[in-house]
Amino acid sequence: MTKAELIEKIAKDADIPKTIAKTSFDSALDGIKKGVNKRNPVLY
DSSP states (O other): OOHHHHHHHHHHHHTOOHHHHHHHHHHHHHHHHHHHHHHSOOOO
């Protein structure tokens, strides 16, 4: 499933506009990335 398909499914399931679904999806991904980076910091 592509990102666009996931956003469309979220919007449909939650009965919200796609723009709000995209913002929520991006926010969730950002939170996951930050959590992963805290556990596995990239050391240069």
